[in-house]
Amino acid sequence: MRLHHVQVSMPRGQEDEARRFYGEALGLEEVTKPPSLIGRGGSWFRASDDGVVVAEIHLGVDEPFVPANKAHPGLVCASLDELEATAARVARGGYELSWAERDSFEGYIRFHARDGFGNRIEVMTPRS
DSSP: OOOOOEEEEEOTTOHHHHIIIIIIITOOEEEOOOTTTGGGOOEEEEEEETTEEEEEEEEEEOSSOOOOSSOOOEEEOSSHHHHHHHHHHHHHTTOOEEOTTTTOSTTEEEEEEEOTTSOEEEEEEEOO
8 A cells, every 4th residue: 555645625716826835835746637626626736756656735625624733744855955945945935934843853854834725734854
């Protein structure tokens, strides 16, 4: 068994904001949703490594919308340089970003951010 995707909630009609955070700030690639699911709204994003999908986040419309305060996807960057570049893009986008727990997970360096809807996101890299 392996993980196919993580679903994160978003408000209806906010796909442009999803693209701004997940696409521009995090650097994930937007994926076209299957035709049978397009009418539901939302957006899908993924990361690939040499053509192999390594992470996929589906943003689905939730009504009423309530952001995830604690639950979150954890994304892994390949290097500290990539982690810091991602954090810089998130900060430039004006999103909430915290390094407060940078060294609190053994074996990793990490930051937490909030997407434009208030959902928590963790981004980390293995400590070398």
